[in-house]
Amino acid sequence: MSKNKTPIIILNYKTYTESTGKNAVKLSQYVQEASDETGINMAIAPQAVDLYPIIESVDIPVYAQHMDAITPGGHTGSALPEALYETGIEGSLINHSEKRLTLADIDVVVEKTRQLDLTSVLCTNNVKTSAACASFNPDFIAIEPPELIGTGIPVSQASPEVVENTVEEIHKINKNISVLCGAGISTGEDMKAALDLGAQGVLLASGIIKAENQKEALIDLVSLI
Amino acid sequence: MSKNKTPIIILNYKTYTESTGKNAVKLSQYVQEASDETGINMAIAPQAVDLYPIIESVDIPVYAQHMDAITPGGHTGSALPEALYETGIEGSLINHSEKRLTLADIDVVVEKTRQLDLTSVLCTNNVKTSAACASFNPDFIAIEPPELIGTGIPVSQASPEVVENTVEEIHKINKNISVLCGAGISTGEDMKAALDLGAQGVLLASGIIKAENQKEALIDLVSLI
Amino acid sequence: MSKNKTPIIILNYKTYTESTGKNAVKLSQYVQEASDETGINMAIAPQAVDLYPIIESVDIPVYAQHMDAITPGGHTGSALPEALYETGIEGSLINHSEKRLTLADIDVVVEKTRQLDLTSVLCTNNVKTSAACASFNPDFIAIEPPELIGTGIPVSQASPEVVENTVEEIHKINKNISVLCGAGISTGEDMKAALDLGAQGVLLASGIIKAENQKEALIDLVSLI
Amino acid sequence: MSKNKTPIIILNYKTYTESTGKNAVKLSQYVQEASDETGINMAIAPQAVDLYPIIESVDIPVYAQHMDAITPGGHTGSALPEALYETGIEGSLINHSEKRLTLADIDVVVEKTRQLDLTSVLCTNNVKTSAACASFNPDFIAIEPPELIGTGIPVSQASPEVVENTVEEIHKINKNISVLCGAGISTGEDMKAALDLGAQGVLLASGIIKAENQKEALIDLVSLI
Numbered sequence: 084m085s086k087n088k089t090p091i092i093i094l095n096y097k098t099y100t101e102s103t104g105k106n107a108v109k110l111s112q113y114v115q116e117a118s119d120e121t122g123i124n125m126a127i128a129p130q131a132v133d134l135y136p137i138i139e140s141v142d143i144p145v146y147a148q149h150m151d152a153i154t155p156g157g158h159t160g161s162a163l164p165e166a167l168y169e170t171g172i173e174g175s176l177i178n179h180s181e182k183r184l185t186l187a188d189i190d191v192v193v194e195k196t197r198q199l200d201l202t203s204v205l206c207t208n209n210v211k212t213s214a215a216c217a218s219f220n221p222d223f224i225a226i227e228p229p230e231l232i233g234t235g236i237p238v239s240q241a242s243p244e245v246v247e248n249t250v251e252e253i254h255k256i257n258k259n260i261s262v263l264c265g266a267g268i269s270t271g272e273d274m275k276a277a278l279d280l281g282a283q284g285v286l287l288a289s290g291i292i293k294a295e296n297q298k299e300a301l302i303d304l305v306s307l308i
Numbered sequence: 309m310s311k312n313k314t315p316i317i318i319l320n321y322k323t324y325t326e327s328t329g330k331n332a333v334k335l336s337q338y339v340q341e342a343s344d345e346t347g348i349n350m351a352i353a354p355q356a357v358d359l360y361p362i363i364e365s366v367d368i369p370v371y372a373q374h375m376d377a378i379t380p381g382g383h384t385g386s387a388l389p390e391a392l393y394e395t396g397i398e399g400s401l402i403n404h405s406e407k408r409l410t411l412a413d414i415d416v417v418v419e420k421t422r423q424l425d426l427t428s429v430l431c432t433n434n435v436k437t438s439a440a441c442a443s444f445n446p447d448f449i450a451i452e453p454p455e456l457i458g459t460g461i462p463v464s465q466a467s468p469e470v471v472e473n474t475v476e477e478i479h480k481i482n483k484n485i486s487v488l489c490g491a492g493i494s495t496g497e498d499m500k501a502a503l504d505l506g507a508q509g510v511l512l513a514s515g516i517i518k519a520e521n522q523k524e525a526l527i528d529l530v531s532l533i
Numbered sequence: 534m535s536k537n538k539t540p541i542i543i544l545n546y547k548t549y550t551e552s553t554g555k556n557a558v559k560l561s562q563y564v565q566e567a568s569d570e571t572g573i574n575m576a577i578a579p580q581a582v583d584l585y586p587i588i589e590s591v592d593i594p595v596y597a598q599h600m601d602a603i604t605p606g607g608h609t610g611s612a613l614p615e616a617l618y619e620t621g622i623e624g625s626l627i628n629h630s631e632k633r634l635t636l637a638d639i640d641v642v643v644e645k646t647r648q649l650d651l652t653s654v655l656c657t658n659n660v661k662t663s664a665a666c667a668s669f670n671p672d673f674i675a676i677e678p679p680e681l682i683g684t685g686i687p688v689s690q691a692s693p694e695v696v697e698n699t700v701e702e703i704h705k706i707n708k709n710i711s712v713l714c715g716a717g718i719s720t721g722e723d724m725k726a727a728l729d730l731g732a733q734g735v736l737l738a739s740g741i742i743k744a745e746n747q748k749e750a751l752i753d754l755v756s757l758i
Numbered sequence: 759m760s761k762n763k764t765p766i767i768i769l770n771y772k773t774y775t776e777s778t779g780k781n782a783v784k785l786s787q788y789v790q791e792a793s794d795e796t797g798i799n800m801a802i803a804p805q806a807v808d809l810y811p812i813i814e815s816v817d818i819p820v821y822a823q824h825m826d827a828i829t830p831g832g833h834t835g836s837a838l839p840e841a842l843y844e845t846g847i848e849g850s851l852i853n854h855s856e857k858r859l860t861l862a863d864i865d866v867v868v869e870k871t872r873q874l875d876l877t878s879v880l881c882t883n884n885v886k887t888s889a890a891c892a893s894f895n896p897d898f899i900a901i902e903p904p905e906l907i908g909t910g911i912p913v914s915q916a917s918p919e920v921v922e923n924t925v926e927e928i929h930k931i932n933k934n935i936s937v938l939c940g941a942g943i944s945t946g947e948d949m950k951a952a953l954d955l956g957a958q959g960v961l962l963a964s965g966i967i968k969a970e971n972q973k974e975a976l977i978d979l980v981s982l983i
Contacts, residue, residue: 095384098378098380098384098386098388100380103390103394104394104395105394129389131357131387132359132387132388133360133391134357135357135358135361136360148385155328156515157323157513158322159373159405160373160374160404160407161323162355162357162385163323163327163328166329166357167357171328180384181382181383182384183636184636185628185633185634186633186636186657186666188633190658190662192662209640211669212637215636215668216671218706219661219665252668256668256706403860403861408860408863409860410857410860411853411860412883413858414861415883415884415887433865437861437862437865440890440891440893440894441861441890443892443893443927443931444886452766477893540792545834547831547832547833547834548828548833549830549832550830550840553838553841554845555844578834580838581807581837582806582838583841583844593954598834603773605772605774606772606773607772607773607964608773608856609773609823609854609856610823610851610856612807612835613773613778613805615775616778616779616806625789626834626835630834631833631834646828751795
């Protein structure tokens with residue numbers, strides 16, 4: 084069961100052309116191949132609309148990018164947790180910096196993932212919000228300083244103390260939560276640095292998705308661990 | 309091509325349990341059967357996550373419930389028009405009362421549906437906002453007084469003048485826009501009243517989705533026209 | 534200095550007619566009289582637009598209802614902390630259930646109140662979000678189960694364990710934070726029950742604002758403590 | 759009465775330090791002096807919190823920057839039209855690009871300004887949204903292409919056809935609406951160009967607020983008309 088295996092890499096597909104529709108299915112196959120060849124656990128978070136065709140095509144953990152804090156009913160255009168669950172996803176990103184939730188809704192969605200036995204990856208932006216999120220007891224907290232997202236400057240290099248302090252503050256409150264390191268990760272060195280600082284994996288996007296050879300970029304990413 | 313055939317009925321699946329996942333596929337088949345048996349054009353608007361399996365299963369026009377005013381890029385958790393388009397949808401609801409957009413975003417999304425050659429169904433709440441929307445030149449304007457949504461009281465009965473005035477004001481600005489009547493529609497009489505008031509169809513949801521026999525409810529809906 | 538004196542009662546003016554404009558100034562004078570006569574510390578949170586005339590008229594702690602997580606610049610229509618500060622306020626409500634913030638913005642605004650030496654009253658909806666908020670180290674956490682707001686059913690009676698558990702969970706993380714009890718408080722018995730459960734005061738609104746005699750209602754509120 | 763005199767210049771104070779609190783009062787006096795000396799009608803739109811002290815200090819039309827589409831009640835932290843009205847404002851900006859509203863809320867707020875006999879200045883971003891807004895019959899439509907806001911590049915120079923077409927399209931629907939030109943206006947030449955293109959005034963902000971000598975900048979602005 085995927086929850087017991089630490090997903091060391093989570094690839095957020097966002098809404099890039101390279102990770103949409105047919106491209107998303109193809110990319111997912113590359114991720115599976117890279118995972119199979121390296122033995123490293125890799126999960127993906129595609130757009131909601133692409134979940135069914137991707138889950139049919141690959142056998143790696145697939146997560147939703149977002150869930151709304153709603154129950155079945157009149158919510159035209161929203162992302163119903165139960166509808167996403169039915170696709171066969173194994174988890175969900177929550178509160179990504181591009182889809183921030185209110186505190187009350189974070190609580191609702193983390194609780195909903197627990198009820199559905201889904202892995203929860205709660206995204207935060209600094210040490211203090213990470214500590215706050217530890218109270219919700221998610222499976223993962225992914226710290227992504229927003230000023231680094233998409234820059235190619237890895238948090239592990241720009242602010243190593245952010246990763247270390249996040250791990251420390253979270254574990255003061257809850258030792259069971261794993262920390263992921265996001266923002267700016269793209270090379271094997273970034274990945275190794277993140278793990279050396281106490282993270283148990285990375286959440287990344289453009290560094291891989293925009294790579295000329297996505298599969299090779301993934302293999303490079305885990306080459307030093 | 310569906311754009312030339314007036315879709316007299318659009319069924320908004322919202323996020324009801326009865327119209328999610330496997331239930332959504334089954335419901336879509338009932339809609340297709342009802343459409344085939346009656347010869348009436350029926351379109352459906354399922355949740356984004358259910359679009360692929362539904363489009364694979366049926367041969368009726370399928371619309372998205374919502375599109376975000378974004379282009380490909382870093383928009384985790386949002387509804388990218390190009391991703392929805394790739395599923396094979398033929399149109400989209402826009403600005404539903406449960407997913408209101410800013411004026412600037414309505415403009416962007418209607419324009420995007422035009423570029424993608426998708427049918428645009430722009431939802432409004434009264435005569436004045438309908439007239440405003442006529443300037444965007446969508447294919448359909450669906451007027452749904454919010455106070456009637458989900459009540460079972462049809463707008464055609466509660467406020468017939470709203471439908472008549474909407475048709476009149478819209479056509480002053482743009483004669484090519486068809487008007488749909490929403491909110492509270494569930495019976496053949498509601499449907500007939502809507503058409504008699506100048507609407508060219510209806511947008512409806514719970515009246516059919518929550519019916520004990522969804523297919524019969526649809527057949528009843530068009531029984532008087 | 535007001536921060537050293539526990540403000541046992543905070544009256545949220547919301548946007549009621551009875552607590553707007555001239556009515557707000559009059560109400561503020563009643564609060565001051567009730568505070569003077571009973572010796573109980575009472576603070577008020579009027580609308581932003583009414584802050585200057587109220588602060589000119591009374592000598593009790595005045596708080597803002599909300600601050601946006603912005604710095605000076607191009608933010609037409611937003612509530613700039615520095616602009617509110619300049620009125621002479623002594624604190625601010627943050628994340629009220631009628632004005633929820635994202636987690637990232639809560640962090641920014643609590644930090645901003647600290648920089649400006651303002652009292653921070655961070656509103657939460659249950660035990661878990663209260664525990665999360667303890668990490669931000671605000672002066673007060675005001676727990677208001679949303680289902681009780683405006684009902685006249687006091688949280689201290691409907692769910693006494695919510696208050697007790699909130700106090701306990703917050704103090705596990707940070708012993709310096711005082712807990713206020715909100716939602717449904719209106720009588721002296723509600724107030725006493727709240728304090729007995731470990732709260733150090735109450736945050737209330739309609740129970741006083743809508744009272745026929747607002748000053749008497751306030752005096753009654755503190756009659757049993 | 760100010761509604762009969764075209765306010766040729768509306769200065770949006772946004773949330774700049776230079777236009778907050780005491781600075782806002784001083785700036786308002788400069789605007790009044792510039793208006794008195796030039797005979798040109800100038801209105802100002804300060805932050806809500808600064809309305810009372812400004813309206814006490816000057817005798818020029820003062821507008822709100824924003825109104826929420828709410829009625830008196832439980833709306834902590836929102837901008838109640840009735841509360842703003844009570845300050846003595848003569849109008850309000852609506853739907854500024856930094857505070858976009860849904861279409862339904864634009865309708866509510868424009869209607870509310872009409873009921874309160876306030877001047878409505880409805881902000882738009884292009885020709886099509888301006889035409890849509892004409893259906894709401896506001897007193898002014900202020901067109902501000904968002905890509906030019908704060909750049910110092912005047913819309914009248916960057917896209918003169920936008921101004922001309924906006925005037926034309928709006929007047930097709932409603933001849934009584936005056937058009938203001940926003941975004942990038944700061945000099946007398948910009949102002950003259952705007953009027954030559956059919957605008958009846960300008961909505962501006964940083965060009966004046968950030969000027970070393972705000973009063974002179976205003977006098978310069980109207981020097982060529």
